[in-house]
Amino acid sequence: MRLSKLFGKTQREIPAEAETTSHQLLLRAGMIAQVAAGVYSYLPLAWRVLKKIENIIREEMDAAGGQELMMPVLQPLELWQETGRDQAFGKGLFKLCDRRDRNLCLGPTHEEVITKLVSQYVQSYRDLPLRLYQIQTKFRDEPRPRAGLLRVREFTMKDLYSFDTDEEGLSRSYNRMLEAYQNIYARCGLPTLLVEADSGAIGGKDSHEFMLVTETGEDEVIYCPECRYSANAEKAQSIKGEAHDKKPLPLEEVKTPGAATIEEVSGFLKIAPEDTLKAVFYAADNELIFVVIRGDLEVNEIKLKNALKCYQLRLATEAEVSGAGIVAGAASPVGLSNIKVVADDSVTLGANFVAGANKPETHLKNVNYPRDFTAAIVTDIAKAHAGESCPRCGGKLLSAHGIEVGHIFKLGTFLSQKLGAYFTDPDGVSRPIIMGCYGIGLGRLLAAAIEQNHDDKGIIWPAPIAPYQLHLCPLFFDNPEVAAATEKLYNELTEAGWEVLLDDRIESPGVKFNDADLLGIPVRITISPRTLEKDSVELKRRTEKKAEVVTLADLEVRLKELMAGESLKTAVD
RNA sequence: CGGGGUGUAGCGCAGUCGGCUAGCGCGCAGCGUUCGGGACGCUGAGGUCGGAGGUUCAAGUCCUCUCACCCCGACCA
Numbered sequence: 001m002r003l004s005k006l007f008g009k010t011q012r013e014i015p016a017e018a019e020t021t022s023h024q025l026l027l028r029a030g031m032i033a034q035v036a037a038g039v040y041s042y043l044p045l046a047w048r049v050l051k052k053i054e055n056i057i058r059e060e061m062d063a064a065g066g067q068e069l070m071m072p073v074l075q076p077l078e079l080w081q082e083t084g085r086d087q088a089f090g091k092g093l094f095k096l097c098d099r100r101d102r103n104l105c106l107g108p109t110h111e112e113v114i115t116k117l118v119s120q121y122v123q124s125y126r127d128l129p130l131r132l133y134q135i136q137t138k139f140r141d142e143p144r145p146r147a148g149l150l151r152v153r154e155f156t157m158k159d160l161y162s163f164d165t166d167e168e169g170l171s172r173s174y175n176r177m178l179e180a181y182q183n184i185y186a187r188c189g190l191p192t193l194l195v196e197a198d199s200g201a202i203g204g205k206d207s208h209e210f211m212l213v214t215e216t217g218e219d220e221v222i223y224c225p226e227c228r229y230s231a232n233a234e235k236a237q238s239i240k241g242e243a244h245d246k247k248p249l250p251l252e253e254v255k256t257p258g259a260a261t262i263e264e265v266s267g268f269l270k271i272a273p274e275d276t277l278k279a280v281f282y283a284a285d286n287e288l289i290f291v292v293i294r295g296d297l298e299v300n301e302i303k304l305k306n307a308l309k310c311y312q313l314r315l316a317t318e319a320e321v322s323g324a325g326i327v328a329g330a331a332s333p334v335g336l337s338n339i340k341v342v343a344d345d346s347v348t349l350g351a352n353f354v355a356g357a358n359k360p361e362t363h364l365k366n367v368n369y370p371r372d373f374t375a376a377i378v379t380d381i382a383k384a385h386a387g388e389s390c391p392r393c394g395g396k397l398l399s400a401h402g403i404e405v406g407h408i409f410k411l412g413t414f415l416s417q418k419l420g421a422y423f424t425d426p427d428g429v430s431r432p433i434i435m436g437c438y439g440i441g442l443g444r445l446l447a448a449a450i451e452q453n454h455d456d457k458g459i460i461w462p463a464p465i466a467p468y469q470l471h472l473c474p475l476f477f478d479n480p481e482v483a484a485a486t487e488k489l490y491n492e493l494t495e496a497g498w499e500v501l502l503d504d505r506i507e508s509p510g511v512k513f514n515d516a517d518l519l520g521i522p523v524r525i526t527i528s529p530r531t532l533e534k535d536s537v538e539l540k541r542r543t544e545k546k547a548e549v550v551t552l553a554d555l556e557v558r559l560k561e562l563m564a565g566e567s568l569k570t571a572v573d
Numbered sequence: 574c575g576g577g578g579u580g581u582a583g584c585g586c587a588g589u590c591g592g593c594u595a596g597c598g599c600g601c602a603g604c605g606u607u608c609g610g611g612a613c614g615c616u617g618a619g620g621u622c623g624g625a626g627g628u629u630c631a632a633g634u635c636c637u638c639u640c641a642c643c644c645c646g647a648c649c650a
Contacts, residue, residue, distance in 0.1 A: 143648045510610040
């Protein structure tokens, strides 16, 4: 490809709208153009990268027993109502009406369609297992699209769905996909971290995310360097400290004038925060929920939402709290009857806590679970933090930021039951198909690759997904000798199967070198009167500062060595 | 949805108290001189000042409404 003909131009200045590095570089390199918030056009360079990523994914899916198919973006809303997931997606679902006022939506994902489809074709255990996938545009009306391609409303996603007869089968599919995903990232030259993830209110048991670790990722990962435990902060657990071994003492009321927060109460009574109970109020699908957690901990709202199995969760308003007869600042689970109480399991790990008395400026001492109060749900709903102890081995937990570039789930039978996807087992018994689903966002992976691989000059593409392999950079292209040698070399390299971007512009060396750095193609070949005197060219890897001089005769051999090194390097990481 | 911000040429920006033909840099076109890490000179093209309404002799500038985009938060299988 000739740079002079390539659609899309590099820009020297950083577009004002972009703050994230990958967003800035994608715009400056002329790879994407914004059409609306979270909606982009992909120019030829970006499209080539996407196609490379897509091909790697396709090969790995096929190798893992996947069969590719295609399903529609346009889907009847009814289908989503059947599973109730129109509620789960809420406003995230793009809805529209056809000319006959039928309700449709733009598919945010395709579990419903594929489950229905599979239900039509699968009757027997002999038809299973099945692994079907598609690479398709999906739509989600994100509350806040941001950071260029990292969070968009229209995006290309590979989704594979597995269908098995039993849990072992599901585990086989799941593990095979996990392996395939690791192959994909390795082949793309993008080292990822495998973390345990939240599967949401409707998801099944296991779920893992693949995180590309970057400084600016919007997800937080909690991990243990000792035993390699790692989990999304949404899901991460930690050891909540030793139970204070005290015998329950009788309840006692104390005046706590002017003390409302945990800090004030524990300061006033000269006790540690972990000897208090904190009360937090939420509205779960508009029902008031009283949440109790040990004073030193914080509520993880994702865990709480999962425990409650609700669609919407928000902090309750002051009016809702006082309307229920609760005294803010001295709220108490003791003696409550008409409000649902959810307790973090930390309340069972101690004794003689200080809690509110539900009277102004009054607290209770020696509150004990379950003697003095009970909860409808007692489970882990606390946030884990770096610095706390690992739930597996007790080591010190650390945290890192990452970008979620893949997510796999064991779904179970929720969807197959709702949509009637059953099979007959060898005993003639009808059973729901056990499902899993496995997704990768292609555009996000592209952007994440840049977040992870760049310098102050521009992008540094991992070789396997670079838009071109070679950047042929003639200096003084208006010099007839240079032009002739360049054209000859360009033809030879192209015919030999190399993907070459030729900077055929008559520009100063500085401009050409800077654009080459910005575009980030792995190997730059400089050709000029100076190199031609020695029948040679200059090779420079994007990752290196220095160039090497290679004779034209040795060029192909040397290029092969270099590229082998590039892919080797990225596969090992 | 709450808070903050920005809309002036393809991109980045300036535009005073409301006042004459709306500027600057980059980029773009032409010519010339240069050129191994974003060169220089000359010439030139390019604008519904986000949109609508209003105030005024006069609006990029003031007022009202509205739209879009960005950032923080809420939200986000």
